[in-house]
Amino acid sequence: MAGKSELLEYIVNPLRRFGSNIVGACRDLLPIILVILIFQLAVVRQPFPVFLDVFIGLIFVIFGLALFVVGLEIGLFPMGEAMAEAFARKGSLFWLLLFGFGLGFSTTIAEPALIAVAKEASMVAANGKLIASDPASMGSYALGLRITVAFSVGIAILVGLIRILKGWPVQYLIIGGYTAVMIMTAFAPKEIVGVAYDSGGVTTSTVTVPLVAALGVGLASTIRGRNPLVDGFGLIAFASLLPMVFVMGYGLILFR
Amino acid sequence: MELLIKFGHTLVLTVKDVFPVLALLLFFQLVVLRKPIPNWKRVVAGFVFVLMGLALFLDGLETALFPIGKIMAKQLSSPEFVFGSKTAPPGAPWHAYAWVYIFGALIGFATTVAEPALIAVCYKASEVSRGALSQWGLRLAVAVGVAIGIGVGTFRIVTGTPLYVYIIAGYVIVVIQTVFAPRDIIALAYDSGGVTTSTVTVPLVAALGLGLSEAIPGRNPALDGFGLIAFASVFPIMSVMGYAQLAHWLELRSLRASRKER
Numbered sequence: 001m002a003g004k005s006e007l008l009e010y011i012v013n014p015l016r017r018f019g020s021n022i023v024g025a026c027r028d029l030l031p032i033i034l035v036i037l038i039f040q041l042a043v044v045r046q047p048f049p050v051f052l053d054v055f056i057g058l059i060f061v062i063f064g065l066a067l068f069v070v071g072l073e074i075g076l077f078p079m080g081e082a083m084a085e086a087f088a089r090k091g092s093l094f095w096l097l098l099f100g101f102g103l104g105f106s107t108t109i110a111e112p113a114l115i116a117v118a119k120e121a122s123m124v125a126a127n128g129k130l131i132a133s134d135p136a137s138m139g140s141y142a143l144g145l146r147i148t149v150a151f152s153v154g155i156a157i158l159v160g161l162i163r164i165l166k167g168w169p170v171q172y173l174i175i176g177g178y179t180a181v182m183i184m185t186a187f188a189p190k191e192i193v194g195v196a197y198d199s200g201g202v203t204t205s206t207v208t209v210p211l212v213a214a215l216g217v218g219l220a221s222t223i224r225g226r227n228p229l230v231d232g233f234g235l236i237a238f239a240s241l242l243p244m245v246f247v248m249g250y251g252l253i254l255f256r
Numbered sequence: 257m258e259l260l261i262k263f264g265h266t267l268v269l270t271v272k273d274v275f276p277v278l279a280l281l282l283f284f285q286l287v288v289l290r291k292p293i294p295n296w297k298r299v300v301a302g303f304v305f306v307l308m309g310l311a312l313f314l315d316g317l318e319t320a321l322f323p324i325g326k327i328m329a330k331q332l333s334s335p336e337f338v339f340g341s342k343t344a345p346p347g348a349p350w351h352a353y354a355w356v357y358i359f360g361a362l363i364g365f366a367t368t369v370a371e372p373a374l375i376a377v378c379y380k381a382s383e384v385s386r387g388a389l390s391q392w393g394l395r396l397a398v399a400v401g402v403a404i405g406i407g408v409g410t411f412r413i414v415t416g417t418p419l420y421v422y423i424i425a426g427y428v429i430v431v432i433q434t435v436f437a438p439r440d441i442i443a444l445a446y447d448s449g450g451v452t453t454s455t456v457t458v459p460l461v462a463a464l465g466l467g468l469s470e471a472i473p474g475r476n477p478a479l480d481g482f483g484l485i486a487f488a489s490v491f492p493i494m495s496v497m498g499y500a501q502l503a504h505w506l507e508l509r510s511l512r513a514s515r516k517e518r
Contacts, residue, residue: 028375031366031399032456036324039359043332056259057320064313067305068372072379075302079281079293086289095288099280106276113458170443171434178427185420197423197486201453206310207274209451210376217384228384229440236377237446240489 017073021066029061072210080214081221088222093165100161103212104239105154113202114149118142121195128191130255144254145247149199152246156238157212163234164219167226170234177241184248192251199247200240212236266318267311274307313372314455322459325363329464332359333471343473353414353468357407360464364406364488367457368399374451381444389444393499398448401495402488406461409487413468413475419483426490433497441500448496449489461488 087096108114122142126133131141163173185193204212212235220232285293293299333356335343368374374395382391412422434442453461461484469480 028370031369032321032325032363035359035362035366036321036328039328039332039362040324043355043359054320054324057316057318060263060312060316061320062316064309064311064316065370065372065375067309068313069309069375069379071302071305071307071309072376073302075299075304075306076376077380078295078302079299082293082299083281083284083289086291090289095284099284099288102280102284103277106280110273110276112273170446174446175431175434178431182420182424182427185424194419194483197419197483200450201485201489202458204373204450204454205273206373206376206455207277207306209373209454210380211277213377213380213447217380221384227440229381230443232384232443233377233381233447234443235447236450237443240450 015070018066018070021069022062024069025062025065028065029058033058068206076207076210077214080211081218084215084218085222088219097158097161100157100215101154103154103208103215104157105150107205107208108153108203109146109150111202111205113205114146114199115142117195117198117202118145118149121145121192124191124195128189130189130191141254144250145195145199148246148250149203149243152242153203153239155246156242157235159242160216160235160238161219164216164226164231165223167231170231170237174234174237174241177238177245181241181244181248184245184252188248188251189255192248192255196244196247196251199243203243204236204239209236212239262319263311263315266315267307270307270311270314278303310372317456317459325460326463328359329363329460330467332356333464333468335471338471350411350414353410356414356464356468357410360410360461361403361407363460363464364457365399365403367460368402368452368488368492369395371452371454371456373454374398374448377444377447377451385440389441393503394444394448394496397496397499398452398492401448401492402452402457404495405487405489405491406464406484408491409484410464410468412487413465413480413484414472416472416475416480419486423486423490426487426494430490430493430497433494433501436501437497438500438504441497445493445496445500449493452492453485453488457488458485461485 083099087099090096119142122131122138122145125131125141126138131137159173163170188196213233216235217228217232220226220228220230226232285291331337333353335341338352338355339348375391378389378391378394378398381389381394408422412419437445465480465484469475
């Protein structure tokens with residue numbers, strides 16, 4: 001049975017911080033509200049949509065952001081760090097890498113933004129006569145893109161974790177990756193370049209980012225000789241770089 | 257009541273999106289690590305907060321900000337607003353679209369400041385550096401980068417110059433900066449490029465890119481509409497490294513000044 005003190009510890013105390021987070025959330029949203037308001041009043045001067053809806057919506061956004069930050073502090077961050085530490089203790093490279101790959105792959109394959117981009121991309125490719133414009137071949141092209149991107153994010157996290165363990169400087173890998181992107185841009189079909197660049201941006205979702213950041217930082221703090229700031233970050237950068245390389249590779253294999 | 261139903265719907269969708277992560281975490285925790293999570297009840301409460309918070313946040317954005325933001329992005333780039341005529345005259349000068357660049361830069365800045373994933377990364381960075389890197393300083397640096405990126409990106413759509421020229425120039429600058437930037441900031445700067453383009457920024461920026469490339473004669477929305485997001489992920493890398501270099505340089509200068517006094 002959950003006693004009164006447990007309720008206090010797990011629900012009430014975190015919610016106390018909620019108050020100060022509300023202030024923070026208001027401050028975070030102020031710029032958007034100002035930009036939209038100023039442009040609305042001074043430049044566009046269109047009739048304002050239903051005021052009550054907008055007001056309620058803003059309250060939702062502010063509460064949501066504040067709750068999210070509380071959840072980060074007591075849920076996502078401790079979880080990511082606890083797992084990093086447990087993996088380091090267990091000392092099994094295989095399971096750690098499998099976990100990293102799984103985290104990247106599973107969060108990406110079902111990502112709604114990626115599904116939208118892949119669908120859009122299949123239309124672009126059909127218009128460019130790269131693939132037949134019947135639903136079946138467009139569908140399989142879109143699915144192929146999604147699997148390629150998810151696979152590349154999995155590999156990115158995996159490589160990023162190896163990098164933390166070995167202490168390789170992040171810039172060599174990233175600059176190498178950029179060089180690959182530039183060379184491939186020159187050869188890849190034009191229809192896939194835009195999609196490739198965008199797929200790098202859509203892969204990192206709001207729940208994955210804190211987990212991945214906590215995992216990297218946790219791992220770098222547990223391993224002797226690693227600096228959490230220098231070595232712990234960088235996983236997200238890999239996860240947004242590698243999809244570009246893989247998607248252009250997919251285009252090159254498929255269309256050349 | 258209607259609001260509650262809509263919220264319930266968003267909550268279900270959010271849970272569905274997060275489900276693969278939860279399943280993976282549970283599998284590894286229970287089957288592979290077989291070690292209880294310290295304070296697991298608190299962690300579960302935290303996950304519930306995150307889910308509820310995200311659902312509320314997305315729902316609120318959908319109701320309050322996205323509709324107006326998208327309409328504005330469309331209106332500002334429409335020929336009727338820019339030229340007062342039904343179609344854009346061919347060969348219009350690039351500065352006719354000044355409002356679009358300004359709006360793009362400001363909306364890029366504003367959405368980045370509210371981006372939850374960026375809040376998470378800056379929170380962690382400030383914690384790890386024991387406060388040496390300020391959360392706000394970092395977030396503002398990233399937001400300035402996105403603002404410049406979107407500003408330049410909309411200019412590119414208007415002028416129709418090829419995307420890869422800008423992106424390659426951006427990467428070259430990033431490589432040069434990497435050589436000179438303080439070591440601590442490099443990984444974080446690269447990460448900040450990836451987290452900027454998320455829940456809040458992408459829908460509004462994509463609407464701006466699509467609206468703009470539909471309005472300007474000779475642009476292909478499918479090809480030119482893409483790519484704004486790439487701008488929003490390259491420029492923050494530069495601005496974060498620039499911010500760190502500036503902070504480093506100021507520190508050195510004050511150090512030298514204090515030495516001279518002695």
